[in-house]
Amino acid sequence: xxxxxxxxxxxAEVEDVELxxxxxxxxxxxxxxxxxxxxxxxxxxxxxxxxxxxxxxxxMRIQLAFPGYFTFIDADHYYQFITMHGMIMVIYLLTxxxxxxxxxxxxxxxxxxxxxxxxxxxxxxxxxxxxxxxILAAGFFAPGGPTGAGxxxxxxxxxxxxxxxxxxxxxxxxxxxxxxxxxxFTMGGLNYVVTVLQGRARGMTLMRMPLTVWGIFTxxxxxxxxxxxxxxxxxxxxxxxxxGTSFFMPAIVEMGTQLQHGGGSPILFQHLFWFFGxxxxxxxxxxxxxxxxxxxxxxxxxNIFGYRMMVWAIVIIGALSFVVWAHHMYVSGMHPAFGFFFxxxxxxxxxxxxxxxxxxxxxxxxxxxxxxxxxxxALAFIVTFVNGGLTGLFLGNVVVDVPLSDTMFVVAHFHMVxxxxxxxxxxxxxxxxxxxxxxxxxxxxLGHIHxxxxxxxxxAIFFPMHYxxxxxxxxxxxxxxxxxxxxxxxxxxxxFITVMALVVGAGQMVFLFNLAWSLFRGREAGGNxxxxxxxxxxxxxxxxxxxxxxxxxxxxYRWAYDYSVPGAAEDFIPxxxxxxxxxxxxxxx
Amino acid sequence: xxxxxxxxAAIAAIMIWWLxxxxxxxKPWLETGSVQMPVHGGTDRPPVPSVKIGLFVFxxxxxxxxxxxxxxxxxxxxxxxxxxxxxxxxxxxNTAALTLSSAALQWAKREVxxxxxxxxxxxxxxxxxLAVFFLAGQIQVWRELVAAGYxxxxxxxxxxxxxxTGLHGLHILGGxxxxxxxxxxxxxxxxxxxxxxxxxxxxxxYSHFMLAVWLLLFALFAGWASDFVxxxxxxxx
Numbered sequence: 001x002x003x004x005x006x007x008x009x010x011x012a013e014v015e016d017v018e019l020x021x022x023x024x025x026x027x028x029x030x031x032x033x034x035x036x037x038x039x040x041x042x043x044x045x046x047x048x049x050x051x052x053x054x055x056x057x058x059x060m061r062i063q064l065a066f067p068g069y070f071t072f073i074d075a076d077h078y079y080q081f082i083t084m085h086g087m088i089m090v091i092y093l094l095t096x097x098x099x100x101x102x103x104x105x106x107x108x109x110x111x112x113x114x115x116x117x118x119x120x121x122x123x124x125x126x127x128x129x130x131x132x133x134x135i136l137a138a139g140f141f142a143p144g145g146p147t148g149a150g151x152x153x154x155x156x157x158x159x160x161x162x163x164x165x166x167x168x169x170x171x172x173x174x175x176x177x178x179x180x181x182x183x184x185f186t187m188g189g190l191n192y193v194v195t196v197l198q199g200r201a202r203g204m205t206l207m208r209m210p211l212t213v214w215g216i217f218t219x220x221x222x223x224x225x226x227x228x229x230x231x232x233x234x235x236x237x238x239x240x241x242x243x244g245t246s247f248f249m250p251a252i253v254e255m256g257t258q259l260q261h262g263g264g265s266p267i268l269f270q271h272l273f274w275f276f277g278x279x280x281x282x283x284x285x286x287x288x289x290x291x292x293x294x295x296x297x298x299x300x301x302x303n304i305f306g307y308r309m310m311v312w313a314i315v316i317i318g319a320l321s322f323v324v325w326a327h328h329m330y331v332s333g334m335h336p337a338f339g340f341f342f343x344x345x346x347x348x349x350x351x352x353x354x355x356x357x358x359x360x361x362x363x364x365x366x367x368x369x370x371x372x373x374x375x376x377x378a379l380a381f382i383v384t385f386v387n388g389g390l391t392g393l394f395l396g397n398v399v400v401d402v403p404l405s406d407t408m409f410v411v412a413h414f415h416m417v418x419x420x421x422x423x424x425x426x427x428x429x430x431x432x433x434x435x436x437x438x439x440x441x442x443x444x445x446l447g448h449i450h451x452x453x454x455x456x457x458x459x460a461i462f463f464p465m466h467y468x469x470x471x472x473x474x475x476x477x478x479x480x481x482x483x484x485x486x487x488x489x490x491x492x493x494x495x496f497i498t499v500m501a502l503v504v505g506a507g508q509m510v511f512l513f514n515l516a517w518s519l520f521r522g523r524e525a526g527g528n529x530x531x532x533x534x535x536x537x538x539x540x541x542x543x544x545x546x547x548x549x550x551x552x553x554x555x556x557y558r559w560a561y562d563y564s565v566p567g568a569a570e571d572f573i574p575x576x577x578x579x580x581x582x583x584x585x586x587x588x589x
Numbered sequence: 590x591x592x593x594x595x596x597x598a599a600i601a602a603i604m605i606w607w608l609x610x611x612x613x614x615x616k617p618w619l620e621t622g623s624v625q626m627p628v629h630g631g632t633d634r635p636p637v638p639s640v641k642i643g644l645f646v647f648x649x650x651x652x653x654x655x656x657x658x659x660x661x662x663x664x665x666x667x668x669x670x671x672x673x674x675x676x677x678x679x680x681x682x683n684t685a686a687l688t689l690s691s692a693a694l695q696w697a698k699r700e701v702x703x704x705x706x707x708x709x710x711x712x713x714x715x716x717x718x719l720a721v722f723f724l725a726g727q728i729q730v731w732r733e734l735v736a737a738g739y740x741x742x743x744x745x746x747x748x749x750x751x752x753x754t755g756l757h758g759l760h761i762l763g764g765x766x767x768x769x770x771x772x773x774x775x776x777x778x779x780x781x782x783x784x785x786x787x788x789x790x791x792x793x794x795y796s797h798f799m800l801a802v803w804l805l806l807f808a809l810f811a812g813w814a815s816d817f818v819x820x821x822x823x824x825x826x
Contacts, residue, residue, distance in 0.1 A: 117639040198639040228654035244742035263670030559617035
């Protein structure tokens with residue numbers, strides 16, 4: 001075995017910290033500074049607002065399949081549902097759940113810290129996030145309802161009276177909510193980054209960190225650099241809407257009246273929005289990549305294939321994602337040479353991403369695959385992500401994108417790649433870590449029902465949608481009307497998609513029931529039910545107590561993937577087991 | 590968007606420099622065992638406090654914010670309806686005040702390191718008052734400009750001026766809150782200099798950063814930045 005010469009490991013040691021100790025029920029469970037409680041608060045809030053978005057998608061699908069069945073869904077409401085569904089799912093559910101939820105719970109535990117480095121800012125981060133969610137939800141009750149500008153909020157239409165909420169409260173609440181969200185996220189994000197930098201236990205070098213931490217860490221760095229673009233865009237749009245400036249607003253006639261604005265550039269907004277918007281895709285994807293790597297390795301009892309390459313790929317994807325934003329704007333009338341540049345960078349991203357996919361598959365190769373629920377979700381993620389990624393290669397090419405732009409094909413693509421795929425990982429991760437959070441296992445039978453409904457159901461929804469898109473069925477349309485190019489069979493397909501959407505949505509109730517039921521009736525999990533190596537499974541108590549580690553901080557002696565080690569007493573060796581107690585590994589010649 | 594890309598390139602360079610010291614090419618699957626490393630990685634330097642790292646990360650976020658705003662400024666300025674606006678003479682005075690405020694904090698940093706409480710207090714108060722003067726001066730500039738007819742919603746140059754100075758002012762205000770807290774603590778009878786050392790240090794770093802941001806913004810408003818960009822364009826083409 002290789003002995004690391006002492007001193008060659010960069011200092012990862014910090015003094016043991018003075019923990020904040022709560023004095024009352026309120027400071028312990030409500031205004032808590034414990035990252036684990038904050039994580040649960042983030043998750044519950046995100047899932048709750050996500051359920052609202054789920055219902056909105058039902059209403060949209062019902063309108064598309066059975067136009068006019070519900071008379072309250074008129075065009076305005078349809079656009080409001082679209083907008084809120086998109087914005088909630090991307091930002092308030094996925095971003096908040098991956099970084100605020102999993103980040104808060106897993107980072108301190110996985111790197112062997114007692115808590116986040118700035119617990120007070122961490123607490124503020126959650127409450128500001130909650131405020132952002134409430135401001136957003138207030139749109140439903142405001143005069144004129146929420147904004148119906150589409151989740152991209154493109155000006156000038158988003159602040160004009162033709163768009164629902166454009167001249168009412170809707171757009172104001174949306175922009176305010178986003179600004180508040182970003183302020184709150186920055187507080188949390190600083191915590192996640194600095195905890196990884198400063199809070200690691202002795203021996204936890206960067207290259208010994210589980211890939212989950214790498215994914216969340218990189219995604220947080222990206223979010224900290226990308227969200228300011230959305231912040232600037234929101235502030236400027238608020239100025240345009242409230243103070244009458246012309247950052248984005250060109251000279252325009254609204255309802256027969258010439259508006260005060262003139263000369264503004266709607267394209268400028270698109271640049272700012274997508275400068276945030278594209279990294280956002282990877283802000284959601286990278287934590288999913290990291291988590292799925294750990295799920296696969298643990299449940300296939302095999303070390304992750306190509307750990308170094310996995311780390312490099314995460315970092316490279318993170319960096320590249322900042323130079324591809326304009327591939328969302330091929331049809332905005334930009335210079336063709338720019339289109340060529342952005343198509344190239346977009347396709348280059350496929351390389352590190354493909355490396356990751358190959359490595360997952362090679363990890364499974366000859367592994368001892370346990371088809372547990374987390375594994376099932378991880379496998380489902382791989383196929384879904386490959387599907388969504390391949391259509392991404394189509395859309396990344398300018399000549400293919402132009403005819404497909406604004407069709408259902410795009411909707412199908414991004415739902416596969418950044419809707420369904422990350423959600424599958426979230427489910428897998430919840431089935432994986434729920435025993436650590438609560439001390440009890442989730443029910444297996446209910447879990448299988450939930451998995452098969454979700455996996456097959458989402459395919460039934462989004463696979464046919466590609467076909468609709470190839471037919472030319474446009475997205476964002478309230479109803480089809482008479483068209484020459486859309487055959488009647490497309491409508492039948494729409495009905496099928498809607499029925500499946502209703503089924504999948506209802507299937508999630510099984511999951512929610514399982515979460516609640518298992519909290520009281522689930523099988524006792526014990527400290528390490530999956531026989532995993534990472535530190536969070538080695539806590540002295542389950543669920544981990546305040547301070548995580550009892551008297552002494554853990555010391556890390558090995559990487560996170562010592563599974564199926566030949567000659568070991570068990571088939572895994574946790575990270576905090578010293579070399580002498582485990583089995584020393586022969587250095588291959 | 591080239592401004593923000595340059596900023597990101599700088600950030601990327603810092604990250605690459607940092608990652609290059611993290612043994613990213615190591616083979617962790619072969620390296621089982623020793624963690625017998627000495628405290629603080631074998632050097633005598635004390636570890637960097639987490640708050641300081643946190644501040645640097647935060648400055649990265651603020652930097653991204655302002656470089657994006659400046660990117661937007663250049664993109665919008667390319668359109669035909671852009672007229673420049675005058676640079677009020679008061680801005681020079683404000684710039685001097687902010688520079689002196691930053692210098693006073695640097696002085697405070699030196700005093701606190703040597704444990705001289707009696708000279709730390711005037712340094713902190715000077716820095717605080719000069720920063721307050723800067724903010725008041727900025728508001729006075731706004732009033733002068735409005736009185737001269739350069740209102741917010743008239744020309745995009747005006748809109749950007751008010752928005753950028755406003756954003757910058759809010760950041761200064763946030764820094765002032767922290768600085769005021771430190772100053773009040775410095776006047777407590779029984780405080781030891783070591784306990785203030787970190788917060789004075791952080792205030793100084795933040796202040797220098799916001800000064801740098803202001804100087805860049807000032808160059809932008811005065812038109813030197815566009816001259817510089819034009820010069821670069823000529824050199825490239």
